[in-house]
Amino acid sequence: xKITNYQAQDIDQLTAIWxxxxxxxxxxxxxxxxxxxxxxxxLADQDVVNVMRDGxxxxxxxxxxxxxxxxxxxxxxASYCMNPxxxxxxxxxxxxxxxxxxxxxLGYRGMQYNAVVSNNYAALRxxxxxxxxxxxxxxxxxxxxxxxxxxxxxxYLDL
Numbered sequence: 001x002k003i004t005n006y007q008a009q010d011i012d013q014l015t016a017i018w019x020x021x022x023x024x025x026x027x028x029x030x031x032x033x034x035x036x037x038x039x040x041x042x043l044a045d046q047d048v049v050n051v052m053r054d055g056x057x058x059x060x061x062x063x064x065x066x067x068x069x070x071x072x073x074x075x076x077x078a079s080y081c082m083n084p085x086x087x088x089x090x091x092x093x094x095x096x097x098x099x100x101x102x103x104x105x106l107g108y109r110g111m112q113y114n115a116v117v118s119n120n121y122a123a124l125r126x127x128x129x130x131x132x133x134x135x136x137x138x139x140x141x142x143x144x145x146x147x148x149x150x151x152x153x154x155x156y157l158d159l
Contacts, residue, residue: 001059001091003098006049008040013058014051015039017081025145027120028079047076048102052095059086062099067112076108076159080123093126100130104159111157117142118151132157 006014019033034042043049043063051061060082067077078099082092103111113132116124128134136154143149 001052001054001094003050003052003095006043006051006061010051010058011036011040011043013083014043014049014061014081017058017061017083020084021081027117027123029115029142047106050095050098050102052091052098054086057083057085059083059091060095062095064099064103064106064108066108067114074108075110075112076103076106077112077114078103088122092122093130096126096130100157100159108159110159113153113155115142116153116155117144118153119144124153127155127157130157 015034015036018028018039021028022030022033025031046063046065048064049061052059060080062078062080064076064078066073067075078096080092080095080099082095100111111132113127115138116127118124118137132155134153135156138152138154140149141152
């Protein structure tokens with residue numbers, strides 16, 4: 001699998017994967033789905049959007065941007081999106097590791113995740129194996145699709 005910068009022709013696949021995650025209601029806070037143009041506009045505001053490919057199919061991707069502004073902009077934030085057909089095969093770990101190296105190369109000094117859902121066990125296992133620490137818990141901070149509330153975590157890693 002190769003990880004490269006996203007290309008304009010990828011936008012429909014990227015949008016579909018993002019919207020699937022939103023529709024699942026288990027990991028991302030947003031609820032409004034994107035069309036390809038509005039998602040392309042959203043991606044244009046990111047520092048980096050990199051995709052993992054299997055031929056022409058997008059396996060997964062990540063985007064990186066500053067977690068905050070000004071004096072806090074040296075800490076990155078990232079989002080990860082996996083094509084459901086490729087979940088559970090170890091590709092997520094590759095994407096996260098690649099994103100950390102990319103963030104370091106961009107000059108970021110840390111990576112912070114603001115809203116990791118407590119029942120996203122696979123992601124939490126990957127993050128902690130890569131050295132992240134849970135630095136905060138927001139009790140009941142995430143409403144999953146069935147309407148119940150679960151904790152969400154803030155994670156941090158020095159780069």
